[in-house]
Amino acid sequence: MDAPITLHENGLGNLLGRSPAMHQVFGLIKRVAPTEATVMIMGESGVGKELVAECIHYLSNRAHGPLVAINCGSIPASLIEAELFGYEKGSFTGASRSHAGVFERATGGTLFLDEVTEMPLDMQTRLLRVLETGRFYRVGGTQEIKTDIRVVAATNRNVTEAVTNRQLREDLMYRLAVFPLHIPPLRERPGDVPLLAQHFLEVLNRTSDVTKRFSPSFLDALTSRRWAGNVRELKNTVERSFILADEVLDVDLSITMPAHTVEPVEAARPAGVHVPLGSRLDEAERSLIEVTLDYCEGDKRRAAAVLGCSLKTLYNKLNSYARERSEASQNIGRHIPGVGVPITS
């Protein structure tokens, strides 16, 4: 980041917003950034949590140190230990050289743990230990390493529910959420839509050296949408409309809106999802995801568009279902002699 982050009439650094809700967020960021407190950024997918983490880092006393981000949801469970702790040469097959993990790489700076609730529970225990002691060993290492990091974490889950569902250790939650920061969804701050849309258009205009503009009715239509995918979906919509427009981005919503607006799932497949009363919210969500994937013939990108979430979020959810399935089958295996028992001879 070149320029220092300042509060201006359109936001805080690159984090734009004029709504009272975002101004409150800016105030909290400015307060917490210069401290050493861990921050838990919460909010739906696409609301700007990663940008918030960047603001906190660059407004902190660690701004000249590294900002190292790791997405706990997108790293396979088998690799996460090496990614966090690093490893010594020869500590496992394929470790042909030593490797510093993120605890070492972020020393003197900030470690951003995105989607922290997706981290396997045993790793959460070890993360907690590092945060409490400031010390750890590389995988296969014998020398204790001291680390000096400030942790900023993020999740798009409800943190309390994640603890109840045993996705997040309670003690780690308290350690990470010393300062919780909720980023409101875009539908709760429609006043920010024109500002953000104009900003995304200006960036595209600059990149292509053109001067396209919005029609007033298009801006109105953008402002009145619910934006399930939040700022990310708005940004993508502006880009799609930009590509399609010669000079004026106009309201041909049937072309410019994402798949879920163009072709509602219900219209194409009236059966929809049957969710019996008494179902848990996560069960209902899982049914909807499975039916949508089925409808999209397994095309995850299209399913994510229909569901109004990012592809990354969809992958995370599918990974967690796969994990649950494999844990369930292991548990079953434990009760059946010969199943799940390694063959040793």
Ligand SMILES: Nc1ncnc2c1ncn2[C@@H]1O[C@H](COP(=O)(O)OP(=O)(O)OP(=O)(O)O)[C@@H](O)[C@H]1O
């Ligand atoms: N307030 C904002 N001002 C400018 N750009 C924004 C703002 N909020 C989000 N964006 C842009 O929207 C996109 C999504 O933001 P970001 O990746 O930070 O969201 P997120 O909440 O971390 O999403 P996820 O939970 O899916 O990782 C990015 O391109 C980001 O630059």
